[in-house]
Amino acid sequence: MTETTSGHPGARPPGRSPAVPGPERGAAPPASAAPPAPAAPRRRGALAVRVLVPALALALAALLLLSTSIGTIEVAPADAFRIITGHLVPGMPWMSDGSLTPVQDNAVWQFRLPRALLAALTGAALALAGALIQAVVHNSLAEPYILGVSAGAGAGAVSYIVLGIGIGSLGIGASAFAGALLATGAVYLLARKNGRIAPQRLILAGVALGSLFSAVTSYLTITTDAQNVFGIMFFLLGSVSAATMGHLALPAAALAAVGVFAALRARALNALLVGDDAAASLGVNVNRLRTTVLAASALLTGAVVAVSGGIGFVGLVVPHVARIIVGSDHRKMLPVAVLAGAVFLAGSDLLARTLAEPTEIPLGVLTALVGAPFFLWLLRRDRAEGAGAGR
Amino acid sequence: MRIDIEDLGAHRGGRPVVSGVSVSVPSGTVLGLLGPNGSGKSTLLRAVSGIASPSSGRVLLDGTDLASLSRRETALRVAVMTQEHSEEFEIPVLDMVLLGRIPHGHGFGRDTGRDTAVAMEALGRVGAADLAHRSFSALSGGERQRVLFARALAQETPVLVLDEPTNHLDIAHQLELLDLVRTAGRTAVVALHDLNLAARSCDAVGVLAGGRLAALGAPEEVLTTGLIRSAFDVDSTAVAHPDSGRRHFIFDSRTSTRRRDDAAPATPSPEGITLP
Numbered sequence: 001m002t003e004t005t006s007g008h009p010g011a012r013p014p015g016r017s018p019a020v021p022g023p024e025r026g027a028a029p030p031a032s033a034a035p036p037a038p039a040a041p042r043r044r045g046a047l048a049v050r051v052l053v054p055a056l057a058l059a060l061a062a063l064l065l066l067s068t069s070i071g072t073i074e075v076a077p078a079d080a081f082r083i084i085t086g087h088l089v090p091g092m093p094w095m096s097d098g099s100l101t102p103v104q105d106n107a108v109w110q111f112r113l114p115r116a117l118l119a120a121l122t123g124a125a126l127a128l129a130g131a132l133i134q135a136v137v138h139n140s141l142a143e144p145y146i147l148g149v150s151a152g153a154g155a156g157a158v159s160y161i162v163l164g165i166g167i168g169s170l171g172i173g174a175s176a177f178a179g180a181l182l183a184t185g186a187v188y189l190l191a192r193k194n195g196r197i198a199p200q201r202l203i204l205a206g207v208a209l210g211s212l213f214s215a216v217t218s219y220l221t222i223t224t225d226a227q228n229v230f231g232i233m234f235f236l237l238g239s240v241s242a243a244t245m246g247h248l249a250l251p252a253a254a255l256a257a258v259g260v261f262a263a264l265r266a267r268a269l270n271a272l273l274v275g276d277d278a279a280a281s282l283g284v285n286v287n288r289l290r291t292t293v294l295a296a297s298a299l300l301t302g303a304v305v306a307v308s309g310g311i312g313f314v315g316l317v318v319p320h321v322a323r324i325i326v327g328s329d330h331r332k333m334l335p336v337a338v339l340a341g342a343v344f345l346a347g348s349d350l351l352a353r354t355l356a357e358p359t360e361i362p363l364g365v366l367t368a369l370v371g372a373p374f375f376l377w378l379l380r381r382d383r384a385e386g387a388g389a390g391r
Numbered sequence: 392m393r394i395d396i397e398d399l400g401a402h403r404g405g406r407p408v409v410s411g412v413s414v415s416v417p418s419g420t421v422l423g424l425l426g427p428n429g430s431g432k433s434t435l436l437r438a439v440s441g442i443a444s445p446s447s448g449r450v451l452l453d454g455t456d457l458a459s460l461s462r463r464e465t466a467l468r469v470a471v472m473t474q475e476h477s478e479e480f481e482i483p484v485l486d487m488v489l490l491g492r493i494p495h496g497h498g499f500g501r502d503t504g505r506d507t508a509v510a511m512e513a514l515g516r517v518g519a520a521d522l523a524h525r526s527f528s529a530l531s532g533g534e535r536q537r538v539l540f541a542r543a544l545a546q547e548t549p550v551l552v553l554d555e556p557t558n559h560l561d562i563a564h565q566l567e568l569l570d571l572v573r574t575a576g577r578t579a580v581v582a583l584h585d586l587n588l589a590a591r592s593c594d595a596v597g598v599l600a601g602g603r604l605a606a607l608g609a610p611e612e613v614l615t616t617g618l619i620r621s622a623f624d625v626d627s628t629a630v631a632h633p634d635s636g637r638r639h640f641i642f643d644s645r646t647s648t649r650r651r652d653d654a655a656p657a658t659p660s661p662e663g664i665t666l667p
Contacts (some may be wrong), residue, residue, distance in 0.1 A: 283493060285462045323480065327482075328482055329486060
């Protein structure tokens, strides 16, 4: 402790007389005192958020446009932009004057845009779910798949491919979603005791059930016909290559709903960071918060995994990157994580389909190949110490 | 705000830890809770602060049953300084103190200028204004205690519940913190280990032994060498302060002839506190 020099009302050198009692609080500092009380001091991350959020939004828009123009069929970015706005706004002249070929229109609107959007949605959703789960289980190693979601989805998808077990004619996505919900429900019930969710038990139950479901998946994969194996691996590694506009509805709706929910709970999540008892004493209903946040994250993850498969790395690492840059305050960190997740995955997907043309690198492989070195570099910088990575 | 604890029993980890405790704390006074490790001080404080519900009995705040209040309503009445802290994620000191403003705001709301002003003033009062932009986990134990106390102050509640707030503090900051508690004009329930400090700083003290209230009353009536022997198994000598004449205890040795389990239970004093 150094001698207190600020002119704060009530700020005193330590170890002297007892505190100024209530009535005198806020009284003007003595004439000899240094400058008046500093106004709201600048907080770490405030500036970063103000710059970062618009920058990431711009980057995302640019990346989406770039994704729609790059590929085997040549479309200039300006033409891609004209095609997209032409579909969104009726009556645009260039849609009917013959300056754009139907092949270009098809490539942009039917294939590249849905794919890029699905990649962005998936990245945003996994980053949000990861940030939420890390907060409610007090564990920085937690990720969306800790609840058994991806293992359950994998088992569901493989069951459909290998055994034809599915819900009517709904196909692989529905089977994956059902598997994800089944696994999450089981993890939740196993982690619950006396009406309370213990974070540690939740993580362990998730890991154990995840292994169980993975074992089923592995067994089915190894015993099935060779022709099925490629499809299975493609799903397990994750891909957005088969995206259509119809695929976007479920993840988009889930992301919007959970996004609003998370925004309303951001302050309560901040309280949860310092411990259950402290959060409770700050007016947070800890058990209800934990249960609703877990359910929301599981639904969000399930909705994404059913469409895109088990894309790893994003949900674990993007929240940490956001924390390193803007701090742990969820009011700042959640918007940054969501946008960063979208940018990261949209960018990764663009690389995945262009780097090794004409073949495609599985998205899950690329996210780890690109993301891991970047994250390790970030981790070793000084600011990571301030974000708690040095312990 | 007046606190009435009525025939309170509380469990911890599925085991009954506190039973049959009745205490009244008049508005604006400080009740010190003393007792050996494991005597139920923290468990009692958790029940009084509403963090855990009691297994029997009730806690009244100005006549309102704590159990009938929502979490937020409770947080607007009672601020708590606990001993636990999760270390998993980093948080700056000012943000830590601003958490105390949560009950006063809404979900996503920004921290208002008033929130920040209250938080900075609380940090100033505990002499930690210069720590505002440090990381909480990079602080020393004593600095952390003061920041957590500032958070409790920033919550602006009529009641403070403090679990060993003087832990890790140097003697100057111990005295200063307890003086802050006394002069804050709030009703406070404080668990303490230092008997002399408790005698100096509390309007009344309650001594817990084996989860029951072994003694309750004004410090000069309750704290005696006999009570210290029966509650703590420690032999002591009482001496008068040369200037103030106040009774101080010098601890001689651990009572070796008998264990606490065999000790005759001390006679509980009548319920309610008589204040000087």
